[in-house]
Amino acid sequence: MKRGELKISINTAWAKKVKRGDFIKNLEKAYPDTDLGELYDKIVGRSKPAEAEEKKV
Amino acid sequence: MLNELTCVTGGGNTGIGDCPLDIKNMVGAILTPSNLVIEAADTASSAAFLAKLIALATAALPANRIYPIHNFEQITDNSEDITIQTLGYGGKSVTREGDYDWMFQFIKGGFCLLKSLRKFNKANKSVFFYDANGVVYGMKSSTDLKPIPLVFFHASPPKVNDGTNASIYSARFVFKPQYLADNIGFVEMSLADILSVEGLQDVALTAGTRATNVLKATAKTGCGGVNMYDEYSTELAVVGAWIAKNPAGALLTITSVAVDANISGWTITLDAADPDYSVGVDVTLSLADPVTLAGLGVTGFESNSIVIP
Numbered sequence: 001m002k003r004g005e006l007k008i009s010i011n012t013a014w015a016k017k018v019k020r021g022d023f024i025k026n027l028e029k030a031y032p033d034t035d036l037g038e039l040y041d042k043i044v045g046r047s048k049p050a051e052a053e054e055k056k057v
Numbered sequence: 058m059l060n061e062l063t064c065v066t067g068g069g070n071t072g073i074g075d076c077p078l079d080i081k082n083m084v085g086a087i088l089t090p091s092n093l094v095i096e097a098a099d100t101a102s103s104a105a106f107l108a109k110l111i112a113l114a115t116a117a118l119p120a121n122r123i124y125p126i127h128n129f130e131q132i133t134d135n136s137e138d139i140t141i142q143t144l145g146y147g148g149k150s151v152t153r154e155g156d157y158d159w160m161f162q163f164i165k166g167g168f169c170l171l172k173s174l175r176k177f178n179k180a181n182k183s184v185f186f187y188d189a190n191g192v193v194y195g196m197k198s199s200t201d202l203k204p205i206p207l208v209f210f211h212a213s214p215p216k217v218n219d220g221t222n223a224s225i226y227s228a229r230f231v232f233k234p235q236y237l238a239d240n241i242g243f244v245e246m247s248l249a250d251i252l253s254v255e256g257l258q259d260v261a262l263t264a265g266t267r268a269t270n271v272l273k274a275t276a277k278t279g280c281g282g283v284n285m286y287d288e289y290s291t292e293l294a295v296v297g298a299w300i301a302k303n304p305a306g307a308l309l310t311i312t313s314v315a316v317d318a319n320i321s322g323w324t325i326t327l328d329a330a331d332p333d334y335s336v337g338v339d340v341t342l343s344l345a346d347p348v349t350l351a352g353l354g355v356t357g358f359e360s361n362s363i364v365i366p
Contacts, residue, residue, distance in 0.1 A: 006315055006316075007291075007294065007315065007316070008313050008314070008315040009294055009295040009296050009313060009314045010296070010312070010313045011296045011310065011311055011312050011313060011328075014310055014312050014328060018330075022330065025329075026270070026312050026328060026329055026330070027312065027313055027326055029268050029269065029270070029271045029326075030271040030324050030326040031313075031315065031324075
């Protein structure tokens with residue numbers, strides 16, 4: 001499955017409570033081909049901090 | 058008061074107006090909880106009554122729900138005649154009236170409907186009937202409408218098609234005559250409106266593979282076996298459409314839901330960090346209640362619960 005093809009319903013209340021890494025860890029088994037980091041950033045309404053976090057890693 | 062009887066000295070006035078109630082053939086019934094009361098505000102108009110019936114038909118709790126049975130094809134009236142005692146000198150006395158005993162045959166819904174109705178065979182239910190004009194009959198209690206208490210309801214085992222006669226699926230209603238004859242309460246509806254009050258369909262979930270906190274499930278209608286994915290893949294691919302619990306009944310947080318076209322079902326992911334969740338815990342999965350599902354565009358369904366080990 002290509003990236004962006006899958007529509008995922010996310011529990012946004014949960015997503016806004018968890019850290020980006022935990023979000024990805026929780027969902028990566030279910031959606032291995034999806035850019036979960038980008039999805040998280042969209043939900044919590046940020047873009048640049050995500051990149052920063054990735055750089056740190 | 059002491060030594061005084063309450064006697065009716067007159068009968069009822071026998072004049073007839075221009076618009077008498079004429080009960081037509083009964084073409085449907087609605088099984089209800091025995092304690093149901095429809096208050097005056099809900100019978101103030103046919104629209105209000107219809108809204109009330111629809112809400113009751115999709116009530117989240119089965120105990121509060123009403124169960125419509127439409128499309129009766131014929132009635133076998135087994136009602137007992139009045140019992141008359143003939144006395145020694147030839148005089149006669151009416152000792153009692155017999156119960157109404159109506160058996161209705163239906164075709165639409167067939168075995169699936171009959172199977173569901175048989176689950177009410179020993180239940181304490183009451184009933185509304187409606188006739189071919191769409192008039193709904195119950196009993197009047199002050200300004201309220203109540204369903205008619207049943208002595209019993211029974212859906213018999215089917216009689217099979219013999220090559221000449223269609224298979225017989227039937228529902229039998231036995232009740233005291235005074236409810237209809239003396240305490241009748243009715244609301245005039247259109248037949249189309251009353252037919253729009255539909256019963257829920259069962260949905261049977263089937264568990265797919267599970268990878269720790271990632272569950273897979275498919276859903277088919279209970280008796281017909283129609284795959285819900287075909288019509289509701291998107292509507293059910295939302296977090297609010299599903300409920301997950303641990304063996305103690307605690308709700309587990311669902312973090313995401315997505316369609317899985319490979320199994321014609323859905324992927325449901327749980328929050329592995331939820332304190333009520335632990336790796337390997339049995340998960341009880343179901344769809345949300347009928348009201349929630351209706352809000353998501355999945356109207357008229359109630360699912361079973363499955364345990365996913």
